[in-house]
Amino acid sequence: MSTTSQRSIAIIGAGRIGSAYAYQLAGAGHQITLIARPDSKRLTQLQRDHGIMLTSGERADVTVADQLDEREPFDLVIVTTLAHQIDAVLPALERSIAKSVLFMFVTPEAERLRAAVGARRASFGMAGLLATINGSGKLDLQIGRTKSMQGDQRCVDLFNAAGLPSKLEQDMGRWLRSQTPLTIAMESVTGAGMQHKRGATWAEARVGARGLRAGFSILRELGETPYPRNKNQISRAPRPMLTFILRMVSRSKYRDTVGNSAAECRGLIDLLAAEGKRNPKLHTEVNALLALRPNDTSPISRARSVSETA
Numbered sequence: 001m002s003t004t005s006q007r008s009i010a011i012i013g014a015g016r017i018g019s020a021y022a023y024q025l026a027g028a029g030h031q032i033t034l035i036a037r038p039d040s041k042r043l044t045q046l047q048r049d050h051g052i053m054l055t056s057g058e059r060a061d062v063t064v065a066d067q068l069d070e071r072e073p074f075d076l077v078i079v080t081t082l083a084h085q086i087d088a089v090l091p092a093l094e095r096s097i098a099k100s101v102l103f104m105f106v107t108p109e110a111e112r113l114r115a116a117v118g119a120r121r122a123s124f125g126m127a128g129l130l131a132t133i134n135g136s137g138k139l140d141l142q143i144g145r146t147k148s149m150q151g152d153q154r155c156v157d158l159f160n161a162a163g164l165p166s167k168l169e170q171d172m173g174r175w176l177r178s179q180t181p182l183t184i185a186m187e188s189v190t191g192a193g194m195q196h197k198r199g200a201t202w203a204e205a206r207v208g209a210r211g212l213r214a215g216f217s218i219l220r221e222l223g224e225t226p227y228p229r230n231k232n233q234i235s236r237a238p239r240p241m242l243t244f245i246l247r248m249v250s251r252s253k254y255r256d257t258v259g260n261s262a263a264e265c266r267g268l269i270d271l272l273a274a275e276g277k278r279n280p281k282l283h284t285e286v287n288a289l290l291a292l293r294p295n296d297t298s299p300i301s302r303a304r305s306v307s308e309t310a
Contacts, residue, residue, distance in 0.1 A: 006030055007158070010068060010098065012089055013080035014042045016131040017104070019139050021078060021164065023052045026060040028162035033074075038066040045137030055138045067092070074098040076158075080127075083107040084267025093117050102155055106264075108180045108271050110173030123152035124172040126179070128165065130254075149175065171227060178226045180268050181215025182234070185242075186249055187265040188292040193250025200250035202243065207291055209242035214288035218276040221285075262294040269293045 007030045011018045014036035026032045034052070036043035046052065046064040053059050068077065070092055077098045081089060082105055093101055094116055101117045103110070104125040114122040128148035132140045147165040150156045151172030159166040169175055189208035193199035200208070216226055216235035226232040234242070249255065269289055276286040 007075040008072070009033070010035060010072070010074045010077045011080060012068060012077065014046060015080065016133050016139070017127045017129075018078070018080035019052050019133065020129055020131040020141050021080070021104075021127070021159075022062050023054070023060045023139060023141060024143075024162045024164050025158075026052070026062050030162070032060075032062040033065055033069075033072075034062045035065050035068055042133075042137065049137065053138050055134060055140045068096060070096045072097070076100045076102060076155075078102045078104055080104050082261065082264045082267060083109065083271060084263065086113065090116055100152075100154075102150075102152070106176055106179050106183045106268065108177045108268070108275070110176055114173065123150070123155060124176055125150040125152075125155060125166075126172070126176065174224075174227045177224070178216075178219065178228075178231045180272055181212050181219070182231070184215060184265055184268050184272070184289070184292055185209070185212035185246055187261060188294060189246040190250045190255045191262055191265065191294055193247075193255055198251065199255070200247055202247060205243045205247035205250065206239070208246045209239045210288050211292040212242055212246070213239060214285040215272055217285045218272060218282055218289070221279055221282055222275065265292070265294050 009025055009030050010033040011022045012035045014034050018034065022032045022034045034046060036046060043064065043066055049059065051059050051061045051064070068089065074096070077093065077096065077100070079086070079089065079093070079101065086107070090113070099121065100123065101121050102123050102125055103113050104127060106126070107113065110124055126149045128146040130142040130144065134140065143163065143165070145165065147167045148159060149169040149172060150159065150166050151169055153168055156166045156168050185208045188211070189200045189205050192204045213235070219226060226235045269292060273286050273289050276282040276289065
């Protein structure tokens with residue numbers, strides 16, 4: 001996949017990350033097809049604007065679609081759906097004749113996804129920008145110094161050339177798997193913090209720390225050492241320290257970005273808990289993880305009740 005000429009790129013998922021990458025790549029001269037859910041509000045907005053509109057009024061022309069054209073030989077398909085949504089699009093990706101498929105979301109299932117689309121086509125990544133979509137469908141995009149991590153040097157070069165700072169991570173699939181417990185804890189506790197004026201309570205953050213440690217314990221029992229080294233160190237940090245960190249994240253200026261996906265949090269918990277349930281020895285750890293699962297009314301109300309009875 002060359003990065004110096006115009007590329008044909010499909011992006012599945014028209015949320016904040018997919019829209020941000022579509023905007024930048026289109027601006028760099030690539031031919032972009034942005035795929036939103038059929039009959040969704042986001043699809044209607046993109047069709048109305050004939051592309052992606054920024055809050056500043058700037059616009060990028062992209063082709064808008066509601067499904068992946070499996071017969072189109074895209075140079076690259078970037079998947080920005082969430083982990084629990086991937087099975088809805090995976091069959092089309094398997095059948096697609098696209099040359100490369102980049103899965104760009106937190107997932108504990110990198111090996112399954114790689115096997116599904118073929119090891120030679122699959123790569124993994126993690127976005128490093130801040131973006132939101134307002135009620136009218138306009139994108140607010142902030143590209144800072146934080147670099148996205150990509151498991152394929154060709155994607156690193158492509159994104160850097162489009163003004164999306166990126167760097168190479170050789171074992172991206174393993175990195176994302178080890179990121180899963182952290183994402184669960186941060187989303188759950190920060191989601192709770194968004195319900196309060198001053199962020200999550202100490203009790204809520206403490207339950208988050210307990211679930212964080214439990215998630216890493218499940219990985220270890222499955223024979224995996226958290227990767228890279230800094231995650232391994234976090235996994236062994238004292239619970240009071242983790243509690244403090246999670247509470248501070250829930251009070252930070254980034255909390256609206258971190259804690260805005262209860263659905264992703266639930267999905268990641270279900271995926272990791274399902275692996276833990278295969279081992280009866282992990283009953284306590286699985287329960288601690290499930291305690292962080294947001295419900296429909298309060299992101300961590302269930303966790304609070306567990307904390308109070310533990």
